[in-house]
Amino acid sequence: MLIAGLWICLLSFSPVNLLAAQTTNRSVWTRATQLFTTDKRGIPGNMRFSEYTGYDALDWETSVGALSDTSYKLPVYRGWPSRPYVVVGDVRHQDPRKQWEEGEIRDAVRAAQAVGGDAIIIRHGSESGVQAITGTANTGGVYSRSETTGLVVRWQTEAEIQARYKRDQRLLERLKASQPQLLMSEQTGSLAVKYLLRTGVKDSAPEFFPSFLALVKRIHRTNDMLSGQWLFKAVVKTGGIVSQTERSFMGIATVRVDGESIAIVSVEGETEANFSGQQNSGRLNGQIGIAGISAKAEGVAITEKISVTYQSVTQSGTAQGTFVLQR
Helix, strand or coil: CHHHHHHHHHHCCCHHHHHHHHHHHHHHHHHHHHHHHCCHHHCCCCEEEEECCCCCCCCCCCCCCCCEECCCCCCEECCCCCCCEEEEEEEEECCCCCCCCHHHHHHHHHHHHHCCCCEEEEEEHHHCCHHHHCCCHHHCCCCCCCCEEEEEEEECCHHHHHHHHHHHHHHHHHHHHHCHHHCCCHHHHHHHHHHHHHCCCCCCCCCHHHHHHHHHHHHCCCCCCCCEEEEEEEEEEEECCCCEEEEEEEEEEEEEEECCEEEEEEEEECCCEEEEEEEECCEEEEEEEECCEEEEEEEEEECCEEEEEEEEEECCEEEEEEEEEEC
């Protein structure tokens, strides 16, 4: 009777929710087992480790062409890795004002090894801690503006990578079956999934597909004009002599085109963003404002994607990044 009851519960999931539940539970179980079987006594006395116990949909932030310092026993990243990973937790010095030199980084690596980590990602100030990449960075936390932390990560298994890919494919297949006129590219579909996850909608929740469908309808283009609503992702890299940081933001923006003039303004999301300039034969030139940074920018635009890059000099060093919109 017990086995039959379990099968009934499993079959009550929709295909998308069942896949998401399997993906997430496998990740959480692997991480919990890993932490249980490791010896935390190996964590240096000046370091403090905090386990991440939140929801895990295997969609942590990544970047293209990331560099790592391989002079330690584990890779040390100062930006997002390009390889998919799962966050185990974060490690910080007992003195939040301590500047991380070679000794502190070595201790952080030892702490990461003690809890089964494969690498650490160094974060600074308001970008410290797991909150910065789980959508709760603006809700306030225990990290000071000057504190440095190291995110402890393990690399995703091939099974986890495939589970995430299949989840996105099932969503697109379900979209095609129910609303074929709203079909979008895999890239845009994956970006929409990531945005919903960052807003707090769990991919195992019954409302995930309705939320996905509502978002797709919102950004669906009705003609070949650029005007309309777009999903965006912005990357901001700032740096000086001492340190460099990389932040990413997602949201929805409205695009308005009047002759050769183009204006882009964010209407929802994790940061304020705007662009004002000229567009001629698909090429863009103008001024961008994003996350408190103002800079000259240029880019290109086609009916399904707008890509803008910028660079400027700030009081603390330089700022550069990308502002990419898709639909």
